[in-house]
Amino acid sequence: MHSEPGAAHVIFGWSPAIVASVLFGLVYALIIAEKINRAILALLGAGLLIICGVINQEAAVRGIDFNTIGLLMGMMLIVNITAKCGIFQYIAIWAAKRVNAEPMGVLIMLSIVTAFLSAMLDNVTTVLLVVPVTLVITEELKVKPYPYLVYEILFSNIGGTATLIGDPPNIMIGSAVGLTFNDFVVNLTPVVLVVMAATLVPVYFIWRKDLVTSPEARKRVMNFSEREAITNPRLMKQALAVIACVITGFVTARFIHLEPATIAIFGAAALLLLDNFGYDAEHQSKNVHHAFAEVEWITLMFFVGLFILVHGLESSGVIRAMAEKLLAATAGDRNITVLAILWGSAILSAFIDNIPFVATMIPMIKSMAPTFGGEQALMPFWWALSLGACLGGNGTLIGASANLVVAGLAERAGHPIRFVPYMKSCFLLMLLSVAVCHVYMVIRYL
Amino acid sequence: MTAKTIMNAAPVTLSMHDTFGQAFHLLMEMRVRGLPVVELDGHYRGMFDLYDIWEVLLPKAALFNHKSVEDLTFLSSNAEALQEKLADAWDRPISDFLDDDHSPSICPDSPVIEAVLQLYKHGGNLPVVDSKSGKLLGIMSPWEILARVRG
Numbered sequence: 001m002h003s004e005p006g007a008a009h010v011i012f013g014w015s016p017a018i019v020a021s022v023l024f025g026l027v028y029a030l031i032i033a034e035k036i037n038r039a040i041l042a043l044l045g046a047g048l049l050i051i052c053g054v055i056n057q058e059a060a061v062r063g064i065d066f067n068t069i070g071l072l073m074g075m076m077l078i079v080n081i082t083a084k085c086g087i088f089q090y091i092a093i094w095a096a097k098r099v100n101a102e103p104m105g106v107l108i109m110l111s112i113v114t115a116f117l118s119a120m121l122d123n124v125t126t127v128l129l130v131v132p133v134t135l136v137i138t139e140e141l142k143v144k145p146y147p148y149l150v151y152e153i154l155f156s157n158i159g160g161t162a163t164l165i166g167d168p169p170n171i172m173i174g175s176a177v178g179l180t181f182n183d184f185v186v187n188l189t190p191v192v193l194v195v196m197a198a199t200l201v202p203v204y205f206i207w208r209k210d211l212v213t214s215p216e217a218r219k220r221v222m223n224f225s226e227r228e229a230i231t232n233p234r235l236m237k238q239a240l241a242v243i244a245c246v247i248t249g250f251v252t253a254r255f256i257h258l259e260p261a262t263i264a265i266f267g268a269a270a271l272l273l274l275d276n277f278g279y280d281a282e283h284q285s286k287n288v289h290h291a292f293a294e295v296e297w298i299t300l301m302f303f304v305g306l307f308i309l310v311h312g313l314e315s316s317g318v319i320r321a322m323a324e325k326l327l328a329a330t331a332g333d334r335n336i337t338v339l340a341i342l343w344g345s346a347i348l349s350a351f352i353d354n355i356p357f358v359a360t361m362i363p364m365i366k367s368m369a370p371t372f373g374g375e376q377a378l379m380p381f382w383w384a385l386s387l388g389a390c391l392g393g394n395g396t397l398i399g400a401s402a403n404l405v406v407a408g409l410a411e412r413a414g415h416p417i418r419f420v421p422y423m424k425s426c427f428l429l430m431l432l433s434v435a436v437c438h439v440y441m442v443i444r445y446l
Numbered sequence: 447m448t449a450k451t452i453m454n455a456a457p458v459t460l461s462m463h464d465t466f467g468q469a470f471h472l473l474m475e476m477r478v479r480g481l482p483v484v485e486l487d488g489h490y491r492g493m494f495d496l497y498d499i500w501e502v503l504l505p506k507a508a509l510f511n512h513k514s515v516e517d518l519t520f521l522s523s524n525a526e527a528l529q530e531k532l533a534d535a536w537d538r539p540i541s542d543f544l545d546d547d548h549s550p551s552i553c554p555d556s557p558v559i560e561a562v563l564q565l566y567k568h569g570g571n572l573p574v575v576d577s578k579s580g581k582l583l584g585i586m587s588p589w590e591i592l593a594r595v596r597g
Contacts, residue, residue: 086517093520132507132515139505140521220527228520413506 010053016316020054024309024318032352039298042305049312063311064304067175067261068168072122072303073295074264075165078246079121080294081271082239085232088117088129093226096137101221103143103211108200110134111151115159115196119166119189120247123156123402124296131409140220147207149410149417154199154394154429156402161390162192164250164260168299169358169389173382174260176362177375181250181260187383191440195391195433202429238274242267306359314363323364327371334372335446338380341365342441345388346434350395350427358389380445387437395430397422449561450554452594453574453584459484460494460540466502467536469494479570480549482582483540490575490582493549494540501545502535503528551575554583558594561586 010016027045031038050060082088095113099105110130117126130152138145160167164174164184173179230236249256249263272291276284313319330337341361348357365381372378393400397407397419407417458476460469460483472481473496480495501509508515535543550564551573564572565588572586 089515089520132510135507136505136515136521139507223522225520225522229517231517231519409507409510412510 011051014052016054016312017318017321019052020049020309020312020316021318023049023052023054024313027305027309028352028356031356037298038353039301039305042302042309044305046305046308046312049309054312055308055315059315060308060311063314064307065172065175067259068171068307069300069303070259070261071165071171071175071264072168073300074261074266074268075122076125076295077268077291078239078242078264078271079125081235081268081275081291082243083125083129085236085239086229087236087239089133089229090226091117092130092133093137093224093229097222097224097226101137101141101213101218103141103213104203104208106137106141106221107148107151107203107207107211110137110148111155111200112196114152115155115162115192118156118159118402119162119192120243121165123160123167123400124405126159127152127156127402127406127409131406135409135413137221137224140224141213141217143213144210145410145413145415146417147203147210149406149415150422150426151203153400153403153406153417154426155196156406157390157393157400158192158195158199158433160402161195161387162189165264167390168303168355170386171260172355172358172362173386176366177378177382179382180253181247182254184386187379188386191387191437194440195436198432198436199429202425206425235275239271242271242274245270302355306356310356310359310363313360319360319363320367322360323367326364327368332371334377334380335442337368338384338441338446339438341381342384342388342437343434345385346392346395346430349389349392350399350430354389354393354400358385361385361389380441383445384437384441387441388434391430391433391437394433395423395427399430447558447594448554449552449556449558449572449574449586450583452558452561452590453554453586454590455584457482457582457585459582461486462491462539462541464540465536466538466540466543469540470499470532470536473499482571482573482585483544484582488581490551490573490580491541492544493570493573494543495549495570498540498543498545502543503531549573552586553577558591561591565591 010019023045027041030036030041046060049055050057055063092110092113095109096106099109114126114130117130131149134148134152135145138148157167161170162184164170164179164181170184174184246263246267249258249267250260253260253263272288275291276287279287310319326340327337330340345354345357345361365378365385368381369375369378393403397403397417410417458472458481460472460481462483462485469481473479473494480493483491483494485491505515505518505521508518549570550568552561552564552575554574554576561572571588573582574584574586575581576583
């Protein structure tokens with residue numbers, strides 16, 4: 001095992017690999033225990049890694065993937081500013097009315113809207129926007145919101161899998177490997193559409209009897225005026241224009257030679273300018289302060305600490321040793337290794353945070369390049385990791401942040417979603433979605 | 447000048463078993479924003495106030511704090527729809543509706559300036575509760591404080 005050039009010496013002459021592994025394991029265990037905020041843990045772990053001398057500050061900063069941080073921050077700003085105009089409520093109400101407020105149709109439409117928005121925005125923001133409108137609609141329809149909320153959880157994670165910007169694991173993989181928005185759309189969106197269709201089929205059999213309402217209740221929903229949901233038409237036009245430019249930027253990123261973080265942050269700055277143009281300095285300060293306060297700093301700081309911790313593992317040779325172990329277990333067979341990553345990522349991501357898992361897997365997979373004949377040969381590995389890590393989150397209520405956010409909102413609305421009942425139905429649905437991906441991987445890549 | 451020197455020591459109270467409908471009637475009749483709810487032994491349990499009524503009328507999603515439904519213009523509810531919601535709650539006990547978020551209490555020995563601060567923050571009437579026994583001692587309304595301040 002070797003130390004990265006420029007790294008300081010480890011205190012007491014300890015092995016860098018052991019110190020990095022112990023610190024990482026400790027942080028991981030404490031994250032799972034959920035007693036201390038994960039951002040605090042990751043930053044403490046990263047700080048200790050430097051203090052113990054496993055890596056120095058310079059190396060730690062090199063380990064942080066600012067492309068991931070910048071892309072997340074830029075998109076969080078854009079989405080939070082856009083949310084103020086009511087466009088997302090508009091889309092949800094519009095979708096419910098397209099199916100004449102028929103409960104089963106509303107469930108399907110709101111699930112599709114959730115998937116679509118999750119593919120473009122982060123999952124937590126999507127469910128925070130869609131769930132309240134869903135609760136209003138189900139309250140008017142006098143139907144149980146439970147199946148609606150469960151399907152919004154499932155579809156936020158499924159939809160997020162489809163694009164580069166849909167889910168943090170994809171942002172991390174895309175950034176680390178240099179994959180573009182289009183690469184994700186071409187390779188993942190087709191299978192995500194199939195997974196969506198496969199996941200919707202059981203709704204009919206499980207909840208058909210619960211999803212009935214009266215003509216009067218449907219009429220009440222049909223009387224909703226989606227136009228009235230738009231609270232700020234000026235901001236809506238500006239936000240939609242900026243989002244269109246940003247998406248165009250992502251699609252053409254390879255040709256215009258720009259990284260996604262640059263595009264997202266530039267888009268956020270442009271939207272901030274438009275939103276504040278013509279107002280006095282005091283109003284601008286308040287508005288900009290509010291926009292920055294809405295950024296999820298816990299997530300971003302968690303990423304910063306985690307990248308440093310993983311860099312510690314990488315530079316001390318632990319990651320390479322882990323990759324060798326995995327290869328030994330799969331006898332170096334490419335196909336078995338890819339499918340092991342798909343299923344392993346899914347099962348593990350159902351129980352542990354998929355962000356640290358993916359952060360650890362990325363350098364591990366990268367180090368397998370020589371074994372399988374270069375970086376190009378690793379492409380199926382990345383798709384397997386993305387599909388497994390993103391879809392696995394559906395398996396349990398703690399599998400992804402969006403799941404917990406929906407559970408929290410459901411509890412406050414008096415319709416709690418419990419861990420075991422959720423897992424009973426959704427773990428199977430998750431396995432179904434991974435089975436679909438397994439078939440897709442075999443047909444397309446293996 | 448402390449809370450107990452200004453409070454109304456014999457306020458109208460509600461019991462935990464009163465129904466939503468009875469409490470609703472009393473608030474309407476007395477034209478007050480809220481009334482204290484006490485156990486039979488005088489233990490203070492909270493204020494039943496207008497917020498509890500608004501919460502019954504509003505969609506649950508509008509009661510969330512952040513990024514929820516902040517504007518309900520799209521929901522063209524008519525009077526019948528609201529009456530239906532009121533009817534659903536009418537016979538339920540008020541213990542189902544008590545929500546301490548909007549109703550802080552104050553100790554009998556607290557200075558009046560503390561009462562002014564609580565009224566500034568939360569509005570409504572302020573229950574005066576004995577911190578040891580948890581019993582309701584009286585109610586401070588903004589009007590009693592203003593009358594005393596004016597001198």
